[in-house]
Amino acid sequence: MAMHAERDPDRVALWCEGETRTRGALDRRANRLARAYAALGVREGDLVTIALPNGCAFFEACLATWRLGATPNPVSSRLPALERRAIVDTARPALVVGAPEGERYEAPTLAPGFEPDPALSDAPLPDVVSRCVRAMTSGGSTGRPKIVLDTVPAECDPEKPENGMTREGVTLVPGPLYHAGPFMTSWSTLLVGGTAVVMRQFDAERALALIEQHRVEWVLFVPTMMQRIFRLPEEVRSRYDLSSLRRVMSTGAPSPPWLKRAWIDWLGPEKIYEAYGGTERIAGTMISGTEWLAHPGSVGKPTLGRRIRILDADGKDCPPGVVGEVFMMPPGGPGSTYRYVGAEAASTPDGWESLGDMGYLDEDGYLYLVERKTDMILTGGANVYPAEVEGAIDAHPAVRSSAVIGLPDEDLGQRVHAIVDAPGGVSEEALRTHLAERLVRYKIPRSFEFVDHPLRDDAGKIRRSALRDARIGGRP
Known part of the structure; x- marks a missing residue:
């Protein structure tokens, strides 16, 4: 981010319902905020729980955390106190950002709207890399929270966009930033010099208006969002210019076939994609609209060297077309992408892990999801x-x-x-x-x-x- 700020400090990095941050402002504000966090005891290797709503302050808090070599732990700003306390008790962070006034934990807390002392320097800090890039939160199948600690270091290539993004492109972020998809999408955009257009709360027609207004190229929706957009009156949908869109990605839940086909017919198969995977990043699949037309209902094939097996109740591989439990393996082998805090992984003796999904592979290796093994x-x-x-x-x-x-x-x-x-x-x-x-x-x-x-x-x-x-x- 400092590199992008130095190259073009006045370029807008963040837009959130009229609130903006240029690259330079985001860089400087994160530096000052990091010094405030350090004064409260945040050190390299710590977790910082961030309970802020979608907005520029959320990004400043994450960037400040990384600049100290710590790891952001985003949670919903709307959590009731009991649920927030259960997460904090599990994560044991060095700082809780966004806790309401009067709420106390073992760690120091900062209320929403906190501003660091302007006397603190906003100059660059010593370069330090967090050992874990993020720590997302899940409710856990037992009803107790668990932390998914991503064990990949907080590093990236700022010249190499991912997932069909472009350098200095514009991405719409309509989902809550405490979810892995919106979190990773927004930062993938910012870290290659792009602009993230962030919605505080999803609204179907507002999303179309923002795509037109900002000439958005890339957007991540969940199927519910896509359905609400498509069910707008046709005269409303056709009112907006969506020609800037290069990729519409769907994830978070399987997309109903009728909805996927409707979007393909509307925008074209080359723009519609679907991804499947978990916060744990043990594996993932992706499928384009063009591929989907040849394999309707599929969520795609494994990407980036990841592997998937379908196992029956006896742990044996299922032949193509036979439903079993979906097991995954990352390219780095077992335990190379994450570890749980507050839970244990479901795995085979040789390290293949399952997220509890049932599905099958076709003859061409495309994955189809059928049902959740658990009751989630x-x-x-x-x-x-x-x-x-x-x-x-x-x-x-x-x-x-x-x-x-x-x-x-x-x-x-x-x-x-x-x-x-x-x-x-x-x-x-x-x-x-x-x-x-x-x-x-x-x-x-x-x-x-x-x-x-x-x-x-x-x-x-x-x-x-x-x-x-x-x-x-x-x-x-």
């Missing part, structure tokens, strides 16, 4: 773990037991549905109020169902798949 719910591109939501519901004094499942939803892919056993009765309004204090909004069930019998068996188990199948099949 994908809603609007975000992961929701039933155990976490059930724990929050069960904390209500009127609730005896609960089960949370994902039901098909035309807009979100899946909607979060709660089945609640409350013998003495409880209103939906009371539950929503209770959950708003404990869960970020997208994890709160969209629908509730009340029953008068326990939902767990004597062993404490819930058969979520049976509950889900009964409701999808229309049986009580």
Whole structure:
């Protein structure tokens, strides 16, 4: 970033709903902020939890963290205090940025809107490279948070764009920056001298307007965003000039075939791409619209030397067309891309790892995803773990037991549905109020169902798949 700032300090690096940062301003503000972080005790190798919304301050905080050789740990700015505390207790950061006034942790905290002392120097700092480029957060299948610590050093080639981007290109970032996709997309743009156009919150027509206004070349959507855009009236969609777009990337959840075909017909197959992978980066696939037309429904082939196997329940390789669990291996071998804090990886004895997806390969090596092995719910591109939501519901004094499942939803892919056993009765309004204090909004069930019998068996188990199948099949 310092190199780009030196070359052209007045070029806009960030635009966020009218707030801008030139390369030079971003560089200087990050230097001063890094010195403020250092004064609070941040050192090389530390984590810094960043709970800021989409905006220029988020990027300044990340860059300041890296300049000290530390690692940014982005989390949602909308987390309830209990959920934020669980993450901080797991991550054990040296600093928490964005915590509300009055919230205290073992580590120092800085409230949103913090500005460092202007007397601090904004001159360059000694060059130091963080050993881990980022530490993203996941809810975890047990309902407890886990940290995905990317063990690749914070280094890049500022002259070499990735994923079809161009040097000094313009990228639209419509998703929340605490998710891996938007985080990596925005920084991949900035680090090759590009401009990131960041939305504070996604709006379908606003996204089209920004593409036209800024001549956006590259954008990352989740399928829910693509669906909301495509369902705008045709006269609204056709109002905007999208000819600058070179690549529309979809990730976060499988794209419904009808939606993928609709976008291909609208913008052309050469512009539409889909990627599949996890924050762990143990493997990934990609497919262009042109390839997709020959392999409809696929999420592509492994990229960059990564490998994928499909294994049956006995750990044997499945032949093409046979569904099994998807296992992955990065080019550097087991453990070469990440490590968990607060969880253990699911792996075979020889180091192949699974993220819990089921799928199959075709004769040409293209991957097709079928279902999640676990009960995780994908809603609007975000992961929701039933155990976490059930724990929050069960904390209500009127609730005896609960089960949370994902039901098909035309807009979100899946909607979060709660089945609640409350013998003495409880209103939906009371539950929503209770959950708003404990869960970020997208994890709160969209629908509730009340029953008068326990939902767990004597062993404490819930058969979520049976509950889900009964409701999808229309049986009580």
